[in-house]
Every structure is written in C-alpha cells, then in structure tokens.
Amino acid sequence: MIQYSWLIPVMPALAYAVIILFTRRSKALSAGISILTMASCFLLSIGVFFDFMHRDPSQPLPALSWTWLQVAPWEAHVGVLIDPLCINMLLVVTLVSLLVQIYSLGYMHDDERFSTYYSYLSLFSASMLLLVVSNNYLQIFIGWELVGLCSYLLIGFWFFKPEAADACKKAFVVNRIGDMGFIMGVITIGMVFQTFDFAEVQKMVTDGIASGIYDPAKNHYIAGIAILLFCGAVGKSAQFPLHVWLPDAMEGPTPVSALIHAATMVAAGVYMVARTYTLFSADPVSMDVVAWVGGFTALFAASIALAQNDIKRILAYSTLSQLGYMIMALGAGGFTQGMFHLTTHACFKALLFLGAGSVIHGVHNQDIWKMGGLWKKMKITAGTFLIANLAIAGIFPFAGFFSKDALLDAVKESTVWHHEILYAAAVFTAFLTAFYMFRLFFVVFLGEPRDHHAFDHAHESPLTMTGPLMLLGLLSICAGWLNWPGFDGYSKFLHYGDAKPAEFDWTMGLVSMGIALAGIALAGSFYYWKIFSAEKMAEKFRPIYLLLKNKYYFDEMYGWLVQKVLFGIASIFQWFDDEVVDDGMVDGTGWLNRKMGGLLSLTQTGYVQNYALVIFGAVAVIFLIVSF
Numbered sequence: 001m002i003q004y005s006w007l008i009p010v011m012p013a014l015a016y017a018v019i020i021l022f023t024r025r026s027k028a029l030s031a032g033i034s035i036l037t038m039a040s041c042f043l044l045s046i047g048v049f050f051d052f053m054h055r056d057p058s059q060p061l062p063a064l065s066w067t068w069l070q071v072a073p074w075e076a077h078v079g080v081l082i083d084p085l086c087i088n089m090l091l092v093v094t095l096v097s098l099l100v101q102i103y104s105l106g107y108m109h110d111d112e113r114f115s116t117y118y119s120y121l122s123l124f125s126a127s128m129l130l131l132v133v134s135n136n137y138l139q140i141f142i143g144w145e146l147v148g149l150c151s152y153l154l155i156g157f158w159f160f161k162p163e164a165a166d167a168c169k170k171a172f173v174v175n176r177i178g179d180m181g182f183i184m185g186v187i188t189i190g191m192v193f194q195t196f197d198f199a200e201v202q203k204m205v206t207d208g209i210a211s212g213i214y215d216p217a218k219n220h221y222i223a224g225i226a227i228l229l230f231c232g233a234v235g236k237s238a239q240f241p242l243h244v245w246l247p248d249a250m251e252g253p254t255p256v257s258a259l260i261h262a263a264t265m266v267a268a269g270v271y272m273v274a275r276t277y278t279l280f281s282a283d284p285v286s287m288d289v290v291a292w293v294g295g296f297t298a299l300f301a302a303s304i305a306l307a308q309n310d311i312k313r314i315l316a317y318s319t320l321s322q323l324g325y326m327i328m329a330l331g332a333g334g335f336t337q338g339m340f341h342l343t344t345h346a347c348f349k350a351l352l353f354l355g356a357g358s359v360i361h362g363v364h365n366q367d368i369w370k371m372g373g374l375w376k377k378m379k380i381t382a383g384t385f386l387i388a389n390l391a392i393a394g395i396f397p398f399a400g401f402f403s404k405d406a407l408l409d410a411v412k413e414s415t416v417w418h419h420e421i422l423y424a425a426a427v428f429t430a431f432l433t434a435f436y437m438f439r440l441f442f443v444v445f446l447g448e449p450r451d452h453h454a455f456d457h458a459h460e461s462p463l464t465m466t467g468p469l470m471l472l473g474l475l476s477i478c479a480g481w482l483n484w485p486g487f488d489g490y491s492k493f494l495h496y497g498d499a500k501p502a503e504f505d506w507t508m509g510l511v512s513m514g515i516a517l518a519g520i521a522l523a524g525s526f527y528y529w530k531i532f533s534a535e536k537m538a539e540k541f542r543p544i545y546l547l548l549k550n551k552y553y554f555d556e557m558y559g560w561l562v563q564k565v566l567f568g569i570a571s572i573f574q575w576f577d578d579e580v581v582d583d584g585m586v587d588g589t590g591w592l593n594r595k596m597g598g599l600l601s602l603t604q605t606g607y608v609q610n611y612a613l614v615i616f617g618a619v620a621v622i623f624l625i626v627s628f
Helices: 007-023 027-053 084-107 114-133 137-155 162-193 198-211 221-236 245-251 254-262 265-275 277-281 284-305 311-331 335-363 379-393 399-412 419-445 452-457 463-483 489-494 506-527 534-540 542-549 551-601 608-627
Strands: 065-071 074-079
Touching (some): 007 027, 007 114, 027 084, 027 114, 074 137, 084 254, 084 265, 084 335, 084 463, 084 489, 114 137, 114 265, 137 162, 137 265, 162 198, 162 221, 162 245, 198 277, 221 265, 221 277, 245 254, 245 311, 265 277, 265 335, 277 284, 277 311, 284 311, 284 419, 311 335, 311 419, 335 379, 335 399, 335 452, 335 463, 335 489, 379 463, 379 506, 399 419, 399 463, 399 506, 419 506, 463 489, 506 534, 542 551
Antiparallel strands (some): 065 074
C-alpha cells in the first residue's frame, strides 16, 4: 500500500474540487463525497501502517519522489516520505478529520453554506496531509501555507459576524510573522546544504558531527537555522509570544475548533520540529530555546484558563498549555514523549471540543455560568466529557496518564539549562490543568441549573454527533495503552536515534496522578461542594484575577504597539513619501524639467538671422579652439 500513499493528500484535494465545481447545490452529495474521501484516506493510512510493519527491512521503500523544477544548483522535488513519524500523523489526522466531518452533519445541518463548509474541510485536510507526507523543506512549506489559508477560511466561515472576520484576519497576520522566520530558515537550508531534501540534510548534519567538521560550540549556523524554523512552529502552534490568535479562533464553527486544536493546524508546528529534529538536536542552544518556550507557554496558558468563562476559550487555553508540553518535551530530548502526547491529546482534545459543541448545540450558549445540571439532560455528552477530563488530567488508566508521565520524566532527566525549574513548572501546570478542567466540568454538568430557560430547552445531540463522541471517548481511554509498561510498542515504533525512549515510571505516574487528584479535589471544594467561595477568593485577589481574566493584557499591549508604535513609524514613512519622494523628488523633477524646457524654448525664436548668428559664433569658437 505504500506505493499508493501519494493518494492520501490528493483524494481530499479532488473532493474539494468536485464539491466546488459540481455538487454545491446538494448538501447530501457534498457531505457524502467529503466523508467517503476522508474514510478512504483513513483506511489507506491503516494499510500503509500494516504494509510498513510487515515489510522486509532489507528491502528499500518504493521511491516516491519526482523532480519538480531545477534551478542550478538547486533541484526541487515533490514526493512522499513514509516513516514511523509520518504514519503516526497520518493515522491521527485522518481519523480526527473523519470524525469531525461526521459530527458536522448534525452540527452544521441548517447552515446555508453547508456544501462550502465541507469543501473547506476537504481542502484543509488535503493541505495538512500534504504537509505530513512531505519529503523536503519546500514541499512542507507549501503545505504549511495552505493550512494557514484554509484556517483563515474556516475561522472566518461565519464572516458576517464581526468577531469571526476579525479572528480570521488576526490568525492570518500573526501566523505570517512566524512564517517569515520559517521561510528564512528554508532559504538558509538551501544556501548552506544546496538541497531541500530531509534525508540529505540529515545525513550531512550527522556526518558533519561524526567527522568533527561541525562543532556546535564553534559553528552556530545550524542553531540559527533551527531557531528560524522554530519561529514557524511558534506561530502555527501558538506558542508565546504568538499565542494570541488561537483563543480568538473560537469564533469559527465548533467542529472547526476541534479540527484545528486537536490534530491538524496547531499540531503542525510540533510535527515540523519533530520532522527536522536532526537540526534541533545537533545544537544545545536551540534545544534550550525550544524547551523553555514550550515550558513557559504551558504554565502561562494554564494560568489564564483559570479565570475564563467561555467554554470554548477555556479549551483553547488548555490547547495552548498542552502544546507547550509537547514543545517542551521535544526541547528536552523527549522526541517520542512529545509525539506520544500529541497522539493522545488529539483524542481527548477533539472529544472536549466536540463535547463543548454538543453542549452549545443543546443550550445555545457558551457562557459556563449560564449552564449547570446538564448531566440530567445530556448523559452521553456529559459522560464522554468526563472521560476526556480524566484523560487530560492524567488519571489512570486514561490516555493522558501514560503520555504525561513519560513527558514529565523526559524533562526531569534532560540536560536542558536549569531543567529542574522547568520540571517544577511542568508539574505545577499539571495541577492547574486538573483544577481548571474540573472547574469547567462541575459548573457545566453538575449542580443546579443557573439559567432555567436554557436548561428547559437543553437536549442530547443526535447520533451523528454523539457517535463520534463515544468513539473518541473509547480512544481517550485506550490510546495510552500503546505504551503500556512492559509493552512499550509506541516507543519501539517511533524511537528516534539516541533520544530517551518513552519508558513508564510508576513512581512518577502515581506522583503526577496524586497532583492531578489534588487539583480535582480543590476544584470540587470551590465549585461542587462549595466549601470555599470562588467569588470571595476572586474579590480578595482581585488584581490577580483581573490579570488572568484579561489574559495578562497581551491583546491590549499588541493593539497599543500596532496603533501607536507601528502606525507612528508608518506615519513618518508616509510623510517622507509624501513630502520628500512625491513633492520633492518626483514633483521636483517635473518642475525642473519644465523650467529647463522653458529656458531652452527661448533659443527657438523663429528668426533665420538669429540661427545664422549662432552658427557663425559656433564656427568662430571651433576655429579658435583648432587654432590654439
């Protein structure tokens, strides 16, 4: 099946074209084409996995690379790179995309642009899958930019809402900042290595280190390339300080939020760091930068989530925090641990967002303080949401218990600069995660209804929505078992070089679970048993509460920088352009030409005797010059 793997990104691209050109008038046909195409991609990905696992290791994989263009000394290719990292992402992306598309049948059934929505989903999936299967830096950049374009279309799908229109523009602009670093890194790779191929660059770097040609202490160009590439990951995976676009992306349809936040767009940054890990791991400086940016983002975003009241925004900041975990693990040398957490997170975060969509579909509101007691009306949604909460908190035997333990262990055993501080921050983040996620659960599903009108009209979602919830709930329980102690199948499948394998430490697991249980108990004390008053606590620490509620005022700060600083600098350039360039250089040149022409026109009198006098004078001057 590997030789047909190129069809995986091609099929949803064709589905997009068919829907746009031929089936836009038929909702059923458009949705059917999109869903069947994604189901085919998922089945083909499973076939590629089994084909890869049962192949003869002595036999090379089929050559799936074709020359695209040649510009000496570079040669650009388009192709497919099938390895464990690619297969892992193919399975995650195609499965989550398929479930989101099935779920959308119920959630978006009344939307007037239903067919357009499914065409965008197909194009988005094609772009992400192109990024995943890429075998070179140019091709991954093309997929990278297409994902950014599709996210713009999906976040702003309800463009008639001012908030959605602003959110998609914000996502697009902020991502362009990170992508500027990414494209500079890709160009530098071409200049330094004279190739864009992943395998060739990896071989040059490893051979250079082995032979002593490259010394990380003296040659810093690889660190520079790695950090430039990481700028792209900071934008796409919404790491600090380019994190501000992701919470606003909640203005798109909730299935889109699940797709973007669980396994596709935001995971692209983590995947890119893993795909180019040879460059990062070759230089300790870049690894330190990656680890600390991820660790800070994890704690920073978790603290903001404590004071949010919109159900989707709480999950958005949770995504930021979990992505920080993954980035931190990669920077700490935990290649397998970071990707393992990406895989389990895709299951329970997709479940959380789709569960939130089910709640919104039932009560037509996103404010958690207008909910309450929904367990009585939405048992499937509530039960699956509880499973996802236990998974993200890291409670045994749910998926997050295994992946988060492996991740914390990688940070604890790493050689990152001051890794002990990073480890303490990661453990505290685990406590905060359990607290704010169960704050959300207790307020929304337990207790008494706060808005009786919303509660009276609340209802369970249809099977097209609850079916994906139940399947994701099962995966949120079982996904962590891929690396069950003694089996370690995931580590053996995705192990990278000398990186520390994702071995399970029961002591670490029990300690981290104890910390999570403490967070759950504290949340229950405030929001379920009401032992403590959250309102009094917020009033007592009002400055801190307002700081967290207003997201450390980063949006306001960026708004001030843009309006006062950037616009101020732009006004100076505008003055220079208007007064110096337009009025001075351009208009001045025209004025000078007119004056010179006026002066020269005085010599054209129309009298023959004047012209004869000039000719005679010129001949006299020439005669004198020749004579002397």
